Amino acid sequence: MEAKNTFQIQVFLSCILLFGTLSTKSLEVGYYKCTNTCPQAEEIVRGVVYKYVLQEPGLGAGLIRMFFHDCFVRGCDASVLLDPSYLNPNPEKLAVPNNPSLRGFEVIDAAKSAVEQVCPGIVSCADIIAFAARDATYFLGMISYEIPSGRLDGRISIADEVLKVLPTPFHNLTVVKALFAAQGLSADDVVALSGAHSIGRSHCSSFTNRLYPTIDSTLDQGFGYLLRSKCPENAPVDGVVPQDFVTPTKLDNKYYQNVKGLKGLFFSDWSLLTSDETANLVNDFRTTPQFFEAKFAESMVKMGNIPLLSGTPGEIRKSCRAVNY
Missing domain, CATH: 1.10.420.10 (Peroxidase, domain 2)
Known part of the structure; x- marks a missing residue:
């Protein structure tokens, strides 16, 4: 794998199918190009991430950490993005490892908004986190890689699950x-x-x-x-x-x-x-x-392939901060 090179997403003539998730989709490199559902998706996210990381490099670090914290809890399903609500007052976002230290939510919001303007209802928040972490990795370290996409967003987010599965600075x-x-x-x-x-x-x-x-x-x-x-x-x-x-x-x-x-x-x-x-x-x-x-x-690619927990099928959220109703 070439770790340092010109930042360019390589999409093969035949898309690479990695495996099926439990949310009824399969992950592919260049999924939105391969399916021709939103060919510009990764480029749009990259542009938003570049703007924010250029202004504040710490947000890039936050995006990489967000990807880690999302994937370890219920798989990479954007459950870490959900705000408290009447039906779910204590989501992952409020767990001790995430609150108040997790950063970059505004970057994901901006990327989602930009993508929705071009391809409404197509690109998942889970994929946007994966793309953003990949892009931040490049902008902060000139490390590039292809990240499979095609994830769905989860509808379950429980703060009490976080400390059970996430490593902490105090662990041996x-x-x-x-x-x-x-x-x-x-x-x-x-x-x-x-x-x-x-x-x-x-x-x-x-x-x-x-x-x-x-x-x-x-x-x-x-x-x-x-x-x-x-x-x-x-x-x-x-x-x-x-x-x-x-x-x-x-x-x-x-x-x-x-x-x-x-x-x-x-x-x-x-x-x-x-x-x-x-x-x-x-x-x-x-x-x-x-x-x-x-x-x-x-x-990073391997972590992005952590399978989702079985249960409620996923969706493409309209807002990354709330499930669809």
């Missing part, structure tokens, strides 16, 4: 690997997708347990004192810091250099060093950026 490697394995993802995927911690910001509350009352031995002590200066103990406001102090707006392999040097923010970052299997891959990604880029792209 055993727990993280088990949660990934439940989604059909490997230890290699754990290490590759953790590379997204190279961009974006983190709230202090996600790692201050490593700073107080003493700086954890799993953290570089000098780095720990730097973090203390940014995140005072018992601060009245939960501050934020870059997840990567070296290249905070670039998706690159500096994250693995940080992990190797005990300068990763999270306990889950450090835990990658506790197994030969994952520690060796950290070192490989640290020394060979092209290897990281290829594996990150591969893992």
